[in-house]
Amino acid sequence: MSLLVSFTCRMLSVSRWLMWRAAPCLLRPNPPGLTCVLAVGKKDLTDLPVLAEDELEEQFVRGSGPGGQATNKTSNCVVLKHIPTGIVVKCHQTRSVDINRKRAREIMREKLDVFCKGEFSEVLVKKKESVLKKQEKRRKVNENLERKRLFKEALAAHSKVGNDQE
Template sequence: MPHFSERSYEFRPSRQPQNGQSALASGLKSGEQAELLHMSPPASCRWPAALLRVCTAPWGLRPRDERALLAPRAVTAVPAAGRKDRPALPALEERELEEQFVKGHGPGGQATNKTSNCVVLKHVPSGIVVKCHQTRSVDQNRKLARKILQEKVDIFYNGEHSLVYKEKQEAEKKKQERKKRAKETLEKKKLLKELWESSKNVH
């Protein structure tokens, strides 16, 4: 059941309406003061609290300024910063794969040790074999095993030009750059400290 507010709102203009004219018909000019009154309507006329929101423009604005302020504006979508799309790994042909399901081992009790949810996947042309038992789900382990096998096959055939090797080199390069910047910052702090000590000795 939606929550209904116990009060509603009505705008009453500061000037009195003319004879035979209601307050709403008389209208309000730009910048004219209005009073917000609280009333307790009957239960059949109560509105949800989420609908009772009043939007007002700052006083003293001209009508066209108010329209420009309250009018909806187009918002330009800015793509979020993140990692660029990773190049695709070499595709694996299912006819070149041999797949087996064996019992797992390790922590997890009987659900792990007595269930054949460990995937053993072999790439016949290269002879590479991978074993995946990272989750209790056979489907998830099959997907992960194929991803691991793709990376190993890429390294086997492409060597230093493989995607995994390039990403590893890039990560190592960034690590060295961070260490270099940290070393330079430390040297600057040390130099500033020495200058500060020497200036104190002069005085």
């Protein structure tokens, strides 16, 4: 009986935690034209604009680059044009047309976000954060290398002093 009670208490605490974590997005009204996407992982961009299919012009063209016959004979490169803004996206990352269509739409959403919000877009903010993290990491590495160099010089100077006294 006590095992059942402890299991039930754990399940209630987990469900409360999940409700608490999801509540801000569920309770927050979305501005018109934008959507809240709950995503976990590297690309958790939540405030990207929604694409209306009637505003897009889609073409399938032959790709370019390495690949030989697979590239030269198949039209699996997707070209998307957003008619109101004139932004054009070309995607030829895979041999699959479906995957290229999805990726082209993701890229288009990111470009529209940059177009609409400018330097305050999530894409550019995340890029700036990653650049700053990289610079900070590089600075720490250089500091550690400098400390090691100074330590080795101090050891060498100390060993010379010890050898001169003998």
